[in-house]
Amino acid sequence: MHAPAILIIHGPNLNLLGTREPEIYGHMTLDDINKAITELSGKLNIKTKIFQSNSEGNIIGLIQENRECSGLVINPGAYTHTSIAIADAIKGTGIPAVEVHLSNIHSREDYRKKSFIAPVCIGQISGFGYFSYLTGIEALHNYLTNLKTSGK
Amino acid sequence: MHAPAILIIHGPNLNLLGTREPEIYGHMTLDDINKAITELSGKLNIKTKIFQSNSEGNIIGLIQENRECSGLVINPGAYTHTSIAIADAIKGTGIPAVEVHLSNIHSREDYRKKSFIAPVCIGQISGFGYFSYLTGIEALHNYLTNLKTSGK
Amino acid sequence: MHAPAILIIHGPNLNLLGTREPEIYGHMTLDDINKAITELSGKLNIKTKIFQSNSEGNIIGLIQENRECSGLVINPGAYTHTSIAIADAIKGTGIPAVEVHLSNIHSREDYRKKSFIAPVCIGQISGFGYFSYLTGIEALHNYLTNLKTSGK
Amino acid sequence: MHAPAILIIHGPNLNLLGTREPEIYGHMTLDDINKAITELSGKLNIKTKIFQSNSEGNIIGLIQENRECSGLVINPGAYTHTSIAIADAIKGTGIPAVEVHLSNIHSREDYRKKSFIAPVCIGQISGFGYFSYLTGIEALHNYLTNLKTSGK
Amino acid sequence: MHAPAILIIHGPNLNLLGTREPEIYGHMTLDDINKAITELSGKLNIKTKIFQSNSEGNIIGLIQENRECSGLVINPGAYTHTSIAIADAIKGTGIPAVEVHLSNIHSREDYRKKSFIAPVCIGQISGFGYFSYLTGIEALHNYLTNLKTSGK
Amino acid sequence: MHAPAILIIHGPNLNLLGTREPEIYGHMTLDDINKAITELSGKLNIKTKIFQSNSEGNIIGLIQENRECSGLVINPGAYTHTSIAIADAIKGTGIPAVEVHLSNIHSREDYRKKSFIAPVCIGQISGFGYFSYLTGIEALHNYLTNLKTSGK
Amino acid sequence: MHAPAILIIHGPNLNLLGTREPEIYGHMTLDDINKAITELSGKLNIKTKIFQSNSEGNIIGLIQENRECSGLVINPGAYTHTSIAIADAIKGTGIPAVEVHLSNIHSREDYRKKSFIAPVCIGQISGFGYFSYLTGIEALHNYLTNLKTSGK
């Protein structure tokens, strides 16, 4: 059997990475992150489909159109805190999902601590820069490979 | 130079793992998790010091007494939501820390969504069973090896 | 004079109906619902224009572009609870509207009980499956035929 | 088999309809509404038992004493927002119920937006004047005739 | 050196201006406002790029694609109160921005008093009809010409 | 007819401007601001009456005693957030008013985001340093010259 | 023309007056209060109809059945804080009403400070023992005699 494909979605404003305010967001661009993701995918022998979108509606569409993927790693950006519709898309398609964040959303403004998306995901990883993505992919891969390991 | 030592703290009630309600918490005991941690430590060529305690005061003491450790991976259990004192200990010792949870705290009772600890940590990982610990250790190891990667 | 045309808008994720989780959402697809709508329209001798969109902006656009319609039956899905902009579009175009929901939003999560849209509508119907749409069309038709019946 | 009997309950102050403030509440009296209900019942070939009461305790009694009815259409008036006891009566008797309102409660005072009753009903219909009752009866009739149509 | 270009963004439903409810919103259309903006731009010897969009995602895209502009005057409409993502786009691109509103948002519904956008702007102007735009452009122009004048 | 007189009121602590913490509040003193106001007044051919007071009661008195003025530009300082009585004075005298702030009150402490005064004003301008006053005067002048421009 | 009749309603538990805890509630019984009311009525040359009820439903009924009265003085007791239905009865019958309380409800538990009834009344009088009733009757009498005196 061929390696399972994983859907990667970068939410709003993540395309700005690396080109601005590098003292805050680091020097990595979204391309750099995507390269690291692709590299890891190779190691894990999985395929990934990577998208970035600034639009809530498009993200919902991407999730629906790619529901044949084995799982989803999503950084919903600011939609984390405002979009019930993206959460409904994840729940509605039933695609196993992991929410990731570059920064530690728990140490920022209060309104960034609440996630509408996390409750419909397997778990949430936040604060580890681009490594949040890599960890999220590994965690999802583990989950898909062996559901038994996801004790609660 | 020798491998950096990482402090692992399991909070209240985690010693109950595996011996009860396996349909919810899985069949792994805390010993099984600790073995997996030790195994990973070997691979990463780091040392770990592992503790479990049901007492808020003891956990504060453990953090203070082990502040020479290069980092901390902590599952604060229920103290996540009630202990400002543990957060102060982490902040006061300045030890780089990662908060981990077996279950997805964002999909449980509302009072489990708030963490006093996460704001003083590098990041938070929740929902991946024992893999939350392993991921936390790897993320912390990466952070310590290369602070530059922890973009925000 | 010819029969009045009514605009029907299905909000985000409603295109998923019937193809997944039939034990929850039933076996009807959105097409099935649309057929029932069309059938009722025939009986009532009215025309309908039916759209589905996952995008808040598109839904606003659809309302604006079809403001010549005599009325609107809208299931705003998750945007019910987050979109002031769709409410503004309904109020701004002045199109008489009815909000409908397949499920009973009053027996679900607390954040699903609040509607930004309902206060600018004639009324709200929730909980009757696809019949919510049919009822909404009839209620709107009655309202348009005879404003006197809409006592308060 | 004979047609199923449906219980209709008008809550507090609904007996005032039509005799006062017709510019707001319309010229229909409660008798007029009841005639429309009876007329529809004839068309649907069902029986109805109709009551009005200003007393929370009486309404609870009416629900209990008529629990052999196949369903309930209730306009709980102001008790919608304050009576846990009526909700308990509906839940306790297990009678399938529909909550209806003449006015759109979602566009009035904030304390009128919350319903203790709706969560224990099949659904809620508000804002369509006396047509809310007729629609409620039809929706309940459909529900009782074919539980399969009540997709969620 | 040539005159600085300023980006003007009209948010959702502002394209409805003047064509409906003139007793509330006045008889000016969005075109009329844009003409006044262009006229003022000529006087100030600056260039402007003007857009209207009903879509949160598109507005984010417009800000990102025009980040070479010297500044932004934005009327975010209803997104003022719900879009963290547009605020992130302004902060992320670092473009100096001014929030403007035709109506006095502080004298309307409570949920219209909160702005997610204003905290990342130089300032907010609300309540002066189309003059809010003209004032915003002048204020931004002043700010850009002489940062020293923007005492706090 | 002679030029309309406009009342300018500087609220509590604004007399401290320029003499302290110039890195925050700039080097302009209240006198400098008043000169700029006077200069603009000359250009607009209007008269102004300028006052500063640290007392809520005095500010109410100033508004009442100068109600023959054609309008009011007020920076209520900290009373913005606590004084219902000043708002009542503005509403009670019926004098058209504009609220201005040197700093962007929307990017400061939460309790500074709420204004009791703004709801009884034509509009609010905040964040543009002394230019907030000049803009406020121009906006008020426009409003008084042509009420038609104050679309909502 | 004969003197106008005024309806007096004593709410729940007011029949307990004077027979218990006289150190708190005084030695006057409800009969004593009613005598004082009757005496005042004689002086004012008005008729009164006096009722006491412990039942929310009965109080609604009393208001409806006596709507030909020229006015209502009501001490709603604990229903002050919980009954939207009594407020609806007063508003629905349009009977001019005054809310009175023996004790000062503003100096008791927080939940006694909120009244659902007062907003649909001419005014509220609380804290003056049985004199609250007498004052309420006089105030209502004045109001009915001369609507012009009820300035706001």
Place this chain on the structure above:
Amino acid sequence: MHAPAILIIHGPNLNLLGTREPEIYGHMTLDDINKAITELSGKLNIKTKIFQSNSEGNIIGLIQENRECSGLVINPGAYTHTSIAIADAIKGTGIPAVEVHLSNIHSREDYRKKSFIAPVCIGQISGFGYFSYLTGIEALHNYLTNLKTSGK
């Protein structure tokens, strides 16, 4: 013994009465109200000392300087809702006080429903125009004449 003197304090903006917005506040000026107060005082054979002030500090001073008065009737205007200091002055001097309001504060904005002053008064009377003052004086006079009547 000579008749007891009663202190009457009119709070902020009450000096505006009658000269503006007579359709709302009536045609009576503060002088007219004061004449009615004086007339009643004659009938009751009491003396009154009447003051109006827009200043919270002055009102506190008036209460302190007139503490030899037998009682206080105060319309604190907007300070009702914001001044703990006036409440402290009443409590600190121990002067028996009655709070009065021309309008029904319970049917206005939510922030006008809360009184800091009422809890330290004998009672509150609101909604009866200038009659609120007269009633307040009578109620206070009764209270002072016979403390036994102030049952609770």
Place this chain on the structure above:
Amino acid sequence: MHAPAILIIHGPNLNLLGTREPEIYGHMTLDDINKAITELSGKLNIKTKIFQSNSEGNIIGLIQENRECSGLVINPGAYTHTSIAIADAIKGTGIPAVEVHLSNIHSREDYRKKSFIAPVCIGQISGFGYFSYLTGIEALHNYLTNLKTSGK
């Protein structure tokens, strides 16, 4: 001296017990509970007077009419959470009371955790099925026999 009589009140919907949803509420009917109460009364050599009512007003009446009883054991059902008037009746009659619940109200909906009645009772017992009544009677009996045992 003869044995003291204790008043037992079953609140709304408790008459439904045992006849419906036995999997939730058990197979005991209210009659069965009453038999157990009577049996216990015999053992304790006390008399009991037992009532059930669905009406808040009736319950108030029952408490007032039976105030000669030595104590009250009440299961206020849903009125626990909404009735200030029943609490006032208990406090007003001064009858020593115990609040009991069949189910554990602390593990149900949030609105069932608050009791208006418990603060005016000796204590509250919830969660022990019909044994809550028996325990309540014994606790009340103990309290009445020996007030000294009710340490706090």
Place this chain on the structure above:
Amino acid sequence: MHAPAILIIHGPNLNLLGTREPEIYGHMTLDDINKAITELSGKLNIKTKIFQSNSEGNIIGLIQENRECSGLVINPGAYTHTSIAIADAIKGTGIPAVEVHLSNIHSREDYRKKSFIAPVCIGQISGFGYFSYLTGIEALHNYLTNLKTSGK
């Protein structure tokens, strides 16, 4: 089979009983209470293991170490309101538990009304002095003897 052993835990500060403030807490010491518990245990033919601890961590330990007990009667003292960890221990060990309080926690400070522990217990008993313990033991004994009696 031998009598089941029941674990009794007295939480923080309960060791102070009887030695101080006897006018409030009565003259019974914790030893007196324990004697009464032992006496009842003899009558019921059960064994009890009794502990007192001021430490949250110790209480968790006691619950874990004694999980072979057939049940738990716990007075969590102030930890009732702050300890999620003790609740987790009870839930994690699965030991059937009853929460008891000497005083009526529902008539004290608001923060004492909320229990984190009660939702994971069979029930709660509060307000009956040392009799709360005895009743708790009996209720637990009944529950263990016959699960059928614990109807809800």
Place this chain on the structure above:
Amino acid sequence: MHAPAILIIHGPNLNLLGTREPEIYGHMTLDDINKAITELSGKLNIKTKIFQSNSEGNIIGLIQENRECSGLVINPGAYTHTSIAIADAIKGTGIPAVEVHLSNIHSREDYRKKSFIAPVCIGQISGFGYFSYLTGIEALHNYLTNLKTSGK
């Protein structure tokens, strides 16, 4: 160099001290407190300037006019809880300040627990009667003498 002058401000109603309710506020008058302050000043070899005012505006003025003082000890009385303007005056003048209270504000009404002033002070001392002032002066004197001691 001469001794530093310290500004002492007594807020509203503190002039009432000692002349009324001595059982609560003690027998010391404000003069007595001022004498104790002067005596301490002599010992510390510092000068003090002492003021009392009931007016928020005057207190702001006093702070501004005495900004050459080396520090401020202020008992803001009720303005503690309502005055942002006094806090702004302290912050705006940059004068080092200590907030003091005679009573323990943390054991009184909830609204007395919040201070707008304390966050802009070095610290707060409450509950020690006139000794709060003396302690405040000493603490301020220490702070001014040696900023290094004010560790945080």
Place this chain on the structure above:
Amino acid sequence: MHAPAILIIHGPNLNLLGTREPEIYGHMTLDDINKAITELSGKLNIKTKIFQSNSEGNIIGLIQENRECSGLVINPGAYTHTSIAIADAIKGTGIPAVEVHLSNIHSREDYRKKSFIAPVCIGQISGFGYFSYLTGIEALHNYLTNLKTSGK
């Protein structure tokens, strides 16, 4: 008679003082503070017993075991904001207590502004570094020497 002994308790994390982050917390260690306390004790001719603990349970124990002390000066650290149990211990032992804080807790996170401990203390002193302790001891000493000085 010999000098009264005072109990000094340093709460969680205070043992970290001086060894870390001296730029924030100063260079004094807990030993340095204790030396200053001992020195002051000598001057005041009192004895002190000094403890530090990171454990809530231990702190409760220390208070109970040392209740023969004449008073308590406690810096509860983070337990200030979370421990009702320590407050109960102080209240239960009746030991006169003073709460002290090195930093100004009123200028930090909102959750640090609330103290469960202060309401059961004589007073609170916060913000003066180690001088808070010295002042607390003096204030307590004064209180114990002369209860009359603790006016309110």
